[in-house]
Amino acid sequence: MKRVLVIGGGLAGLSSAVYLSQNKFQVTLLEASPKAGGRVYSFVDETTNTEIDNGQHILMGCYADTLNFLRLIDAYKYLKIQKNLEVNYLSHKGNSFKLKAAQFPFPFNLLYALFSFKRLNVREKFLLIKLFTKINFIDSDKLSGLSVIEWLKKEKQSDNSIKIFWEIISIGALNTSTEKASAKIFCDILKEIFWKDNTSSSIILPTLPLTKVFSEPSIELIKKKGGEVRLSEKVIGVEIEDVKINKVITDKNIYEDFDFVISAVPYFALEKFIDKKFFDKQPEFHYSSILNIHLWLKQNFLSEDFYAFIDSELHWFFNKKTHWNIVISNADKFMQMNNEEIFNLVFTELKKFIAISDDDILLYKIIKEKRATFIPDDFTLKHRPSTETKVKNLFIAGDWVDTKLPATIESAVRSGRIAAEKIVFNN
Structure with missing residues (x-):
C-alpha cells in the first residue's frame, strides 16, 4: 500500500x-x-457554553466538490438546502424584502426573481436582466484587466443595482472591494452560481x-x-x-x-x-480580512435563518437561534480596532436595521480572521x-x-x- x-x-x-x-x-x-x-472550525465559548463557529460560511448548490466531499464523509445530512434561491434583505428602519426565485423552469425562475425585485426601478431591472442573460455567453478572458466595478459600469449598471445586488455577491464571494477584484473571476463565479443548473444558486447552510x-x-x-x-x-x-x-x-x-x-x-x-x-x-499574495461578531440577546425575535444588509458596512446576518452572528467581509479597517470599538460601531449600525437597545445585548464575542482570503x-x-x-x-x-x-x-x-x-x- x-x-x-x-x-x-x-x-x-x-x-x-x-x-x-x-x-x-x-x-x-x-x-x-x-x-x-x-x-473553518467551531469551538465552545466558555462564558455561554455555546459551540460557535469562527465565522459563518455559506455554501451553494454549485459547490459540487464540497457537496461530494460531504457525502463521502457522511455529513451531507447536516445541511439545510434551499429548494430555490431566496435571500432576505434588511434595509434601514427595519424594512425587509426578498429576492426569491419562482417555481418556474430554469432559468425563468431566476429571471422572475430579478424582475420582481422591489428595490430596483424598471430601467434598472431591464439593464440588470440584460447583463444577467448575457453573462453565460461572455468570454471571461476578455475581461482581464478590468475590475468588477469597471465591468459593471461598462455594462451600464446603476449605482443602486450595484449596491443592492452585484456588490453583495461580489464582496461576499471575493472578500474584497469591487475596485480591487478581477472582473474575470467574478464573471466565472456568476456563471457557476446562476447558469449551471436549477439548483446551483440555492443557498446551503450547515445545521451543526x-x-x-x-x-x-x-x-x-x-x-x-x-x-x-x-x-x-x-x-x-x-x-x-x-x-x-x-x-x-x-x-x-x-x-x-x-x-x-x-x-x-x-x-x-x-x-x-x-x-x-x-x-x-x-x-x-495580498490578503483581505473577515470579521465575525457573535451577539447573545435576552430574546431572539427574528425568524429567518439569514439576511443580507443593504447599504451598510455590515454584510450578512445569521440567526443561529442561540445567538446572532454578523459577518463583515473585506474588513481590513476593523483589524486595528479593539473589541469595544468594534462592538460600538457594529451595534450603532445594527440599530439602523433592527429595533434593539443596549439592554437587549447580554454578551458579545468578536473573531478576527486577518488573512482570511487572498485578494483575487x-x-x-x-x-x-x-x-x-x-x-x-x-x-x-x-x-x-x-x-x-x-x-x-x-x-x-x-x-x-x-x-x-x-x-x-x-x-
Missing part, C-alpha cells in the same frame, strides 16, 4: 486525505495547530457547528481507513534529493517512510519549508501555481492554488481532490 504524508489539516488537507483514504492509500495527516479545519460538519467526520473516516491524524505537530523542514522529497522534519518526528507528499498549508506557511523555485509560477486581482490570478510541482513526489493544495475559483470552501476542497487524483491516477 502506497503511503502519503499530508501536511496541513485545513479543508484542502482533509479533502485530499479523505479521497486518498477512499482509494486505499495509507495516509498520515500532520496539523500544526491542536484542531483541524483551518479557517462547523467542526462537527467538516473536521470530525473527515478524521473519523481517515482513521477508519487505517490512516493517522496527528495534531499539534508542525513541519519545520524537508530534505529534497534528486528532485524528490525523502525526509519531512517536524517539531516532534522525522518522517522518511512515504511515497508522496501533499502540502495543504497556506502559501505563507509553505514557503517557510519549501523553496518557491519548485513551483511553476511565483505567486505574490488580475495579477494574482495569473500567478497562482498549479497542483504539480517540480519536485517529483510533491503536490500542493489549498484555496490559493489555481482552481479557477476565488478563496472559498469549494476552492479548498477542490484543490484537495485534484491533488489526490494526481497521485491516484498517476500511481
Whole structure:
C-alpha cells in the first residue's frame, strides 16, 4: 500500500486525505495547530457554553466538490438546502424584502426573481436582466484587466443595482472591494452560481457547528481507513534529493517512510519549508480580512435563518437561534480596532436595521480572521501555481492554488481532490 504524508489539516488537507483514504492509500495527516479545519472550525465559548463557529460560511448548490466531499464523509445530512434561491434583505428602519426565485423552469425562475425585485426601478431591472442573460455567453478572458466595478459600469449598471445586488455577491464571494477584484473571476463565479443548473444558486447552510460538519467526520473516516491524524505537530523542514522529497522534519518526528507528499498549508506557511523555485509560477499574495461578531440577546425575535444588509458596512446576518452572528467581509479597517470599538460601531449600525437597545445585548464575542482570503486581482490570478510541482513526489493544495475559483470552501476542497487524483491516477 502506497503511503502519503499530508501536511496541513485545513479543508484542502482533509479533502485530499479523505479521497486518498477512499482509494486505499495509507495516509498520515500532520496539523500544526491542536484542531483541524483551518479557517473553518467551531469551538465552545466558555462564558455561554455555546459551540460557535469562527465565522459563518455559506455554501451553494454549485459547490459540487464540497457537496461530494460531504457525502463521502457522511455529513451531507447536516445541511439545510434551499429548494430555490431566496435571500432576505434588511434595509434601514427595519424594512425587509426578498429576492426569491419562482417555481418556474430554469432559468425563468431566476429571471422572475430579478424582475420582481422591489428595490430596483424598471430601467434598472431591464439593464440588470440584460447583463444577467448575457453573462453565460461572455468570454471571461476578455475581461482581464478590468475590475468588477469597471465591468459593471461598462455594462451600464446603476449605482443602486450595484449596491443592492452585484456588490453583495461580489464582496461576499471575493472578500474584497469591487475596485480591487478581477472582473474575470467574478464573471466565472456568476456563471457557476446562476447558469449551471436549477439548483446551483440555492443557498446551503450547515445545521451543526462547523467542526462537527467538516473536521470530525473527515478524521473519523481517515482513521477508519487505517490512516493517522496527528495534531499539534508542525513541519519545520524537508530534505529534497534528486528532485524528490525523502525526509519531512517536524517539531516532534522525522518522517522518511512515504511515497508522496501533499502540502495543504497556506502559501505563507509553505514557503517557510519549501523553496518557491519548485513551483511553476511565483505567486505574490495580498490578503483581505473577515470579521465575525457573535451577539447573545435576552430574546431572539427574528425568524429567518439569514439576511443580507443593504447599504451598510455590515454584510450578512445569521440567526443561529442561540445567538446572532454578523459577518463583515473585506474588513481590513476593523483589524486595528479593539473589541469595544468594534462592538460600538457594529451595534450603532445594527440599530439602523433592527429595533434593539443596549439592554437587549447580554454578551458579545468578536473573531478576527486577518488573512482570511487572498485578494483575487488580475495579477494574482495569473500567478497562482498549479497542483504539480517540480519536485517529483510533491503536490500542493489549498484555496490559493489555481482552481479557477476565488478563496472559498469549494476552492479548498477542490484543490484537495485534484491533488489526490494526481497521485491516484498517476500511481
